[in-house]
Amino acid sequence: MRRKGPERGEPAWHALRRWAWQSVLRWLVVPTTLALVTVTLASCGGGSANTITLYNGQHPQLTDALVAAFEKQTGIRVQIRTDDGIVLADEILQEGSSSPADVYFTENSPELMMLTEHHLLAKLPASIVNQIPRRYDSPTDDWVGVALRVSALAYDPSLVPRSALPRHLLDLAQPQWKGKVAIAPTDSDFVPLVGAVIATYGKQTALQWLRGLKANAALYQDDESVVAAVNRGQVAIGIINQYYWYRLRLEVGAGAMHSKLYFFPNRDVGAIENISGAAVLSSSRRKADAERFVAFLVSAEAQRILASGDDYEYPARPGIAPNPALPPLSQVNPAMIDVVRLGNDRPAAAALQEAGLT
Amino acid sequence: MRAVAANGGTGRDTGHDGVRGSLRAFVSGRRRHAPWLLASVSIVIALVLLSPLGLIVAQAAQAGWGQLWSVIDRPFVATLLWNTVRLALVVTLLAAVVGTGAAWLTERTVLFGRRVWAVLLIVPFVVPDFVLAWTWSSVFPAVHGYWGAVLVMTLHLYPLVYLPMAAAFRAADPGQEEAARGLGLSRWAAWLRISVRQARSTLLGGCLLVCLALLAYYGGFEDLRYQTFTTAIFGELQTQFAPAVASSLSLVLVALSVIVLGGEAVFRERGRLQRSGPMAQRAQTPISLGRLGVPALVAVATLVGFALGFPVAVVLYWMVAGGSSALPAAVSLGAAAGYTALYSALGALVATALALPIAMLATRHPRRWSAALERSTFIVQAIPGVVIGLALVYVASRSLGFLYQSPELLVAAYVLMFFPLGLVAVSSSVARASPRLEEIARSLGKGPWSVRVSVTLPLLAPGLLAAYCFVFLSAVTELTATLLLVPTGVQTLATQFWAYAEQGVSFGAAAPYAATMMVMSVIPVYLLGRWFDRRFLAQPGERSVLEVLT
Numbered sequence: 014m015r016r017k018g019p020e021r022g023e024p025a026w027h028a029l030r031r032w033a034w035q036s037v038l039r040w041l042v043v044p045t046t047l048a049l050v051t052v053t054l055a056s057c058g059g060g061s062a063n064t065i066t067l068y069n070g071q072h073p074q075l076t077d078a079l080v081a082a083f084e085k086q087t088g089i090r091v092q093i094r095t096d097d098g099i100v101l102a103d104e105i106l107q108e109g110s111s112s113p114a115d116v117y118f119t120e121n122s123p124e125l126m127m128l129t130e131h132h133l134l135a136k137l138p139a140s141i142v143n144q145i146p147r148r149y150d151s152p153t154d155d156w157v158g159v160a161l162r163v164s165a166l167a168y169d170p171s172l173v174p175r176s177a178l179p180r181h182l183l184d185l186a187q188p189q190w191k192g193k194v195a196i197a198p199t200d201s202d203f204v205p206l207v208g209a210v211i212a213t214y215g216k217q218t219a220l221q222w223l224r225g226l227k228a229n230a231a232l233y234q235d236d237e238s239v240v241a242a243v244n245r246g247q248v249a250i251g252i253i254n255q256y257y258w259y260r261l262r263l264e265v266g267a268g269a270m271h272s273k274l275y276f277f278p279n280r281d282v283g284a285i286e287n288i289s290g291a292a293v294l295s296s297s298r299r300k301a302d303a304e305r306f307v308a309f310l311v312s313a314e315a316q317r318i319l320a321s322g323d324d325y326e327y328p329a330r331p332g333i334a335p336n337p338a339l340p341p342l343s344q345v346n347p348a349m350i351d352v353v354r355l356g357n358d359r360p361a362a363a364a365l366q367e368a369g370l371t
Numbered sequence: 372m373r374a375v376a377a378n379g380g381t382g383r384d385t386g387h388d389g390v391r392g393s394l395r396a397f398v399s400g401r402r403r404h405a406p407w408l409l410a411s412v413s414i415v416i417a418l419v420l421l422s423p424l425g426l427i428v429a430q431a432a433q434a435g436w437g438q439l440w441s442v443i444d445r446p447f448v449a450t451l452l453w454n455t456v457r458l459a460l461v462v463t464l465l466a467a468v469v470g471t472g473a474a475w476l477t478e479r480t481v482l483f484g485r486r487v488w489a490v491l492l493i494v495p496f497v498v499p500d501f502v503l504a505w506t507w508s509s510v511f512p513a514v515h516g517y518w519g520a521v522l523v524m525t526l527h528l529y530p531l532v533y534l535p536m537a538a539a540f541r542a543a544d545p546g547q548e549e550a551a552r553g554l555g556l557s558r559w560a561a562w563l564r565i566s567v568r569q570a571r572s573t574l575l576g577g578c579l580l581v582c583l584a585l586l587a588y589y590g591g592f593e594d595l596r597y598q599t600f601t602t603a604i605f606g607e608l609q610t611q612f613a614p615a616v617a618s619s620l621s622l623v624l625v626a627l628s629v630i631v632l633g634g635e636a637v638f639r640e641r642g643r644l645q646r647s648g649p650m651a652q653r654a655q656t657p658i659s660l661g662r663l664g665v666p667a668l669v670a671v672a673t674l675v676g677f678a679l680g681f682p683v684a685v686v687l688y689w690m691v692a693g694g695s696s697a698l699p700a701a702v703s704l705g706a707a708a709g710y711t712a713l714y715s716a717l718g719a720l721v722a723t724a725l726a727l728p729i730a731m732l733a734t735r736h737p738r739r740w741s742a743a744l745e746r747s748t749f750i751v752q753a754i755p756g757v758v759i760g761l762a763l764v765y766v767a768s769r770s771l772g773f774l775y776q777s778p779e780l781l782v783a784a785y786v787l788m789f790f791p792l793g794l795v796a797v798s799s800s801v802a803r804a805s806p807r808l809e810e811i812a813r814s815l816g817k818g819p820w821s822v823r824v825s826v827t828l829p830l831l832a833p834g835l836l837a838a839y840c841f842v843f844l845s846a847v848t849e850l851t852a853t854l855l856l857v858p859t860g861v862q863t864l865a866t867q868f869w870a871y872a873e874q875g876v877s878f879g880a881a882a883p884y885a886a887t888m889m890v891m892s893v894i895p896v897y898l899l900g901r902w903f904d905r906r907f908l909a910q911p912g913e914r915s916v917l918e919v920l921t
Contacts, residue, residue: 066859066860072870073867073870073871074871074880092859092860093859093860094776094857094859094860095862095866095870096854096855097608097609099608099609099610099612100608100609100854100855102612103608103612103614104764104768104855106612107614107764107765107768108768108775109768111768111772113775113776113859124612127612198606198610199605199606199609199610200609201609201610204610231596232596232598233596234593234594234596234602235593238594238596241509241512242512245512247512264878264879357612358610358612359611359612361610362610362611362612365610366445366447369445369446369447371447371603371606371607371610
């Protein structure tokens with residue numbers, strides 16, 4: 014009974030092949046079994062006392078930069094879980110009082126309002142909330158605004174001159190724009206815009222507008238694809254948040270930008286401010302550290318990181334100049350819709366479904 | 372000994388072959404009952420694998436059937452159904468044609484450089500669907516919508532047909548085609564009516580995998596702006612704060628997959644063909660292509676170029692030229708690669724281990740119920756990853772708190788999702804491993820467990836390895852369930868790619884993650900190709916096992 018070594022009369026390559034199979038098995042099965050044990054042990058260890066968990070719906074580059082600065086300053090470790098802001102809010106809703114999250118940081122206020130309604134957020138101390146203008150904060154001090162973006166149009170000047178651009182967001186439903194508009198109805202930035210139209214003009218007008226858009230618009234999955242499509246000349250105009258245009262420019266270079274950015278004038282609803290905010294969860298068992306992180310997000314240091322990087326959002330804290338590439342907010346003159354009136358996205362999502370866009 | 376080996380290797384993929392089972396029963400004079408241990412273990416495994424279905428129904432019940440119905444009963448869903456069905460039909464058909472054609476060219480003709488093409492044609496499977504779609508749509512905006520999806524999905528999925536068909540052509544018996552030609556059929560007619568018909572169950576198996584995988588894909592369609600049920604589930608999730616309702620949309624996909632499985636079973640029953648008896652493997656004489664040589668070469672080169680060369684080139688371009696490539700990717704890239712490999716390897720290991728009992732049961736004890744048990748596990752493949760993820764989040768956050776966001780739960784998701792791929796590989800390897808070798812070993816005085824370890828396992832090793840590779844490969848590129856289930860603080864290659872490319876416009880920062888995913892997948896794909904190569908030839912293990920015994 015010989016198991017090892019070449020059999021008599023067996024070609025050498027047979028032995029080689031058997032050796033290869035055996036070593037593959039050895040190298041695959043043994044390490045993975047070991048790994049299973051390691052993972053099990055590691056997961057039993059859990060996080061240390063000095064660690065908070067952040068549910069992050071913001072762009073990872075920005076969050077990584079902010080977290081790195083916070084960790085360096087305080088020695089508190091931050092574990093990050095990144096996903097779509099609304100999906101993370103869904104998770105928090107599902108987790109309820111046993112949520113592992115300490116801090117929730119997202120791109121838009123409606124999901125924060127939703128969590129507030131379910132009493133899942135802890136009140137923030139005045140020392141944090143007062144850092145930021147009232148209109149960018151939760152009216153009940155449940156969350157605080159960190160950064161702002163403005164809804165805008167990207168347009169291709171060779172397809173539509175600036176003078177021909179609509180002065181009102183609702184005009185995009187008119188037949189003259191048929192086939193010329195790009196929208197991303199399931200992007201988490203589009204839903205608040207619909208919410209703003211409902212808050213300003215009522216549900217019926219909003220529905221009419223959405224039905225017009227359904228007839229006129231090419232549908233994309235997200236704002237990133239919308240701005241890219243406009244920049245390629247595929248479609249004349251697209252509804253986006255302003256920062257996607259700057260991000261695209263950063264990526265492809267100014268020379269490759271064949272599109273321009275347009276803000277609806279006169280505080281039209283098309284130029285709403287979207288508020289990115291942060292909150293401490295009421296279920297958090299590390300509230301003090303979690304509050305320190307939120308306090309850091311609105312501090313001058315963090316707001317400068319936000320303004321100086323490649324994020325192209327407006328810092329919510331007064332007195333911090335935004336990225337010099339951006340036009341000052343005072344010049345953009347955005348519409349201001351109260352966060353309470355903007356609400357929790359639910360009416361907007363229902364209207365999108367009723368209009369057949371989602 | 373030769374006779375034993377040849378008998379052991381009579382069948383093509385006769386794994387579910389009732390004829391063979393009853394023949395054996397006839398010879399041995401009784402129907403062999405499935406051992407109760409194997410049967411009960413298999414039933415438990417199948418129940419566990421089907422548990423996501425139960426969870427989806429539970430979620431839907433909790434959300435309220437009224438709300439669910441209001442989501443399903445709208446015109447938009449009709450559009451989705453039409454989009455999903457027409458895409459599944461056309462892509463499956465095209466993948467079958469392209470895969471079979473490419474396999475024929477590399478295996479049966481004197482195509483220039485055919486050994487090289489044979490390998491290159493498998494490799495496109497390492498390019499994740501969302502990377503392929505992203506590269507195509509970012510360079511050629513015209514690639515979108517229905518035809519864009521048809522193009523990209525065909526390019527991504529044809530290897531699932533090519534792999535088994537190439538192996539089947541190589542193993543096909545040239546004598547039968549020669550006989551057919553001797554009876555007056557043209558070369559093409561002989562090929563179609565003999566080789567292709569003989570490979571029918573292989574082709575159907577490949578088509579089944581293509582079709583089911585297609586139902587559940589997501590990332591690629593998002594880039595291509597093509598709405599299917601899976602993208603709609605995501606849209607619902609991102610706008611509605613109602614995960615239960617979103618995932619109950621997947622019940623429609625479950626219904627579709629049951630129809631597909633039923634259809635495949637019907638065709639499989641009709642298309643059963645077997646080699647007439649044991650015969651020596653004889654090399655095929657490759658066919659000269661004549662004037663068609665150059666066009667054929669161009670066709671194969673274009674296919675490989677579109678499916679592999681192009682996406683690799685675009686990823687490399689963005690790595691160099693993207694404005695965001697300067698971001699410090701090295702550390703997080705290493706960690707992401709490590710975790711991706713770890714979770715995928717664990718998922719592959721567990722899925723392969725679980726596939727073994729079910730494959731043994733369905734192949735060695737073919738009955739109506741065992742076949743149904745085996746097939747039922749395929750349903751899960753049509754359920755989108757995000758729905759599996761939501762179901763596991765649902766159950767873990769409610770009643771299995773200690774598992775919530777644990778690596779084990781993510782590994783479990785991989786096992787649930789990719790089990791069918793592993794099962795395919797294990798089943799056909801079980802079908803090829805002759806029980807007679809085990810009987811001989813028993814007659815020579817070895818104990819049952821000793822036989823299992825020293826005879827059965829080595830016989831199955833290549834199939835197990837292939838199953839492992841199949842699952843590993845799919846898990847490396849899994850995105851949507853991973854996003855929901857990954858332990859907090861951990862990033863995988865797919866989630867990082869998503870975060871940079873989809874959530875920002877940072878193609879440069881995303882590109883290294885795509886490249887690493889592809890590199891990590893090359894070895895499993897190569898091993899898979901090798902396995903399919905020999906699946907239809909004599910088992911390498913048989914001879915040495917016999918020599919060990921004697």
